[in-house]
Amino acid sequence: MREAITYFISPESNDLPDQIKQLLIILWQQYQATEDHYKALTLQLKELVTQSESCKRLMKLEGVSYYT
Incomplete structure (x- = not known):
């Protein structure tokens, strides 16, 4: 893509008209x-999870991860 x-x-x-190209x-x-914001938020989430003991325990559970 x-x-x-x-x-x-x-x-x-020259495959598209200039208005469409713009x-x-x-x-x-x-x-x-949007992709840059997503990456920044994901990094921030990972950092927050590593600082919380309860989050660390949750991340050890099967099916729990940073990504949906």
Whole structure:
């Protein structure tokens, strides 16, 4: 997906009208920002879990993890 998006929004690509390309660029930037926020929050969650003894015990249970 990343390759396709970066191809379609590249200046060399003429496959899409400019208006669509501009919208796609905005959506791609929003996606990347959301992904960055998700990674930061996941890291923060992991750090919080390692500081709590009860969280550490919960993480040892089968089926319990950082990810959903």
